[in-house]
Amino acid sequence: MEKLKIIGGNKLSGSISCSGAKNAALPMLAATILSDKAITFKNLPYLQDITTMFEILGSMGADISLNENMDFTISTSNLHDFEARYELVKTMRASILVLGSLVARHGFARIALPGGCAIGTRPVDFHLDALEKLGAKIELKNGYIEASSKKLRGCEITFPGVSVTGTENIMMAAVLASGKTYIKNAAKEPEIIDLANCLRLMGARIDGDGTSNIVIEGVNKLAGCNYDVLPDRIETATFLVAAAITRGKLTLTHTRPDTIKVIIDKLKKAGANISIKNDIINIAVKSKLDAVNITTNPYPDFPTDMQAQFIALNSISKGKSKVVESVFENRFMHVQELVRMGANIDINGNTAIINGVKDLTGAPVMATDLRASASLILAGLVAKGETIVDRIYHIDRGYECIEEKLTKIGANIKRLPQ
Numbered sequence: 001m002e003k004l005k006i007i008g009g010n011k012l013s014g015s016i017s018c019s020g021a022k023n024a025a026l027p028m029l030a031a032t033i034l035s036d037k038a039i040t041f042k043n044l045p046y047l048q049d050i051t052t053m054f055e056i057l058g059s060m061g062a063d064i065s066l067n068e069n070m071d072f073t074i075s076t077s078n079l080h081d082f083e084a085r086y087e088l089v090k091t092m093r094a095s096i097l098v099l100g101s102l103v104a105r106h107g108f109a110r111i112a113l114p115g116g117c118a119i120g121t122r123p124v125d126f127h128l129d130a131l132e133k134l135g136a137k138i139e140l141k142n143g144y145i146e147a148s149s150k151k152l153r154g155c156e157i158t159f160p161g162v163s164v165t166g167t168e169n170i171m172m173a174a175v176l177a178s179g180k181t182y183i184k185n186a187a188k189e190p191e192i193i194d195l196a197n198c199l200r201l202m203g204a205r206i207d208g209d210g211t212s213n214i215v216i217e218g219v220n221k222l223a224g225c226n227y228d229v230l231p232d233r234i235e236t237a238t239f240l241v242a243a244a245i246t247r248g249k250l251t252l253t254h255t256r257p258d259t260i261k262v263i264i265d266k267l268k269k270a271g272a273n274i275s276i277k278n279d280i281i282n283i284a285v286k287s288k289l290d291a292v293n294i295t296t297n298p299y300p301d302f303p304t305d306m307q308a309q310f311i312a313l314n315s316i317s318k319g320k321s322k323v324v325e326s327v328f329e330n331r332f333m334h335v336q337e338l339v340r341m342g343a344n345i346d347i348n349g350n351t352a353i354i355n356g357v358k359d360l361t362g363a364p365v366m367a368t369d370l371r372a373s374a375s376l377i378l379a380g381l382v383a384k385g386e387t388i389v390d391r392i393y394h395i396d397r398g399y400e401c402i403e404e405k406l407t408k409i410g411a412n413i414k415r416l417p418q
């Protein structure tokens with residue numbers, strides 16, 4: 001397995017262009033199933049999760065091509081298979097996103113049940129119950145979800161909890177259903193709005209995205225479109241923390257500062273100097289930051305996908321801090337690795353209490369999930385000596401060219417072959 005070797009201590013400085021958002025791109029790729037016309041994406045990030053979604057679409061018969069501007073065009077006009085196989089689903093839970101569009105357009109889907117995962121049980125019951133309400137027949141057979149329906153019918157769906165991919169799946173199912181669908185307790189993430197924007201360009205009738213109440217009026221057919229994917233707010237925020245933790249100075253271009261207000265506020269509160277002009281964010285950090293308390297919750301609150309990175313930052317900030325993880329159970333797997341690097345962190349249920357230490361020291365550590373990997377890399381960037389991060393396939397799922405981007409701004413980081 002590939003590893004990353006990091007020699008800590010370099011202050012980062014320079015400019016980074018942020019990539020397209022993985023979590024916006026994945027549902028949009030699933031949305032290509034909804035139309036028999038081609039859809040072209042600009043700013044699709046080059047990530048393992050995107051490749052996995054391409055493999056799922058390709059195995060069903062989708063045609064995927066790339067032009068000289070690196071724009072991807074996807075045509076699902078010849079889809080002949082409506083199945084997402086276990087070998088692919090087990091590597092990416094977001095594979096479940098093809099469920100809604102397959103049933104809506106082809107009346108059938110067979111998707112491997114995503115199993116447990118490192119950050120909690122993460123069930124898909126909200127997706128299945130909502131699709132059933134729209135009129136689909138759902139059966140669980142041999143580890144697969146089989147969903148079928150002649151024509152989905154609009155209805156009122158109230159999600160029992162806020163689910164990002166659950167909301168997206170049902171939006172995609174409802175755009176081709178007959179009549180109106182009212183989604184209540186919908187997720188409000190910027191990626192939901194981006195998906196709605198893409199679907200609207202295809203001809204869908206959607207209102208209320210970005211609020212808890214989404215209303216969708218089904219149409220008979222959707223067209224193709226060209227779509228420019230939203231910049232990745234989690235990648236952007238991770239680079240802001242990289243500047244903060246190394247006390248560096250970075251300019252981040254191609255960002256959407258409005259999608260990370262809560263992160264920018266926390267970093268400013270901690271003492272970072274941040275200025276914003278249009279899609280550019282400048283951050284400069286001269287001295288050790290103050291530790292900040294965090295509670296994760298659905299958007300617009302603090303994102304669970306930035307919790308691990310902020311625990312790394314708090315580990316070497318001034319003072320004591322409390323981080324509460326309210327979205328996923330068991331999402332503190334990075335903590336034991338950070339402790340091995342000298343961090344002082346106690347876990348009690350879903351709460352981490354962090355006492356800032358003077359220094360972290362390099363160590364061999366193991367990445368357990370995507371954002372945990374990011375936190376270990378951040379810790380490695382500031383730790384004294386050498387850190388080896390093992391199992392970095394997790395990082396390739398969600399951060400485009402991470403070591404190239406970090407090297408460009410002055411980090412000493414290398415990928416070691418298997």
Ligand code: UD1
Nearest residue numbers: 023094122123124125126127162163164165166305327328
């Ligand atoms: C999405 C993001 C992920 C992010 C997460 C929370 C994508 C591809 N992934 O994941 O990066 O960390 O949102 O912001 O966009 N739940 C159920 N039953 C369900 C669905 C969810 O109980 O059917 C629970 C989950 O266990 C979790 C909570 O709801 O506790 C939120 O999960 P959800 O928003 O669905 O996460 P994902 O959409 O999988």
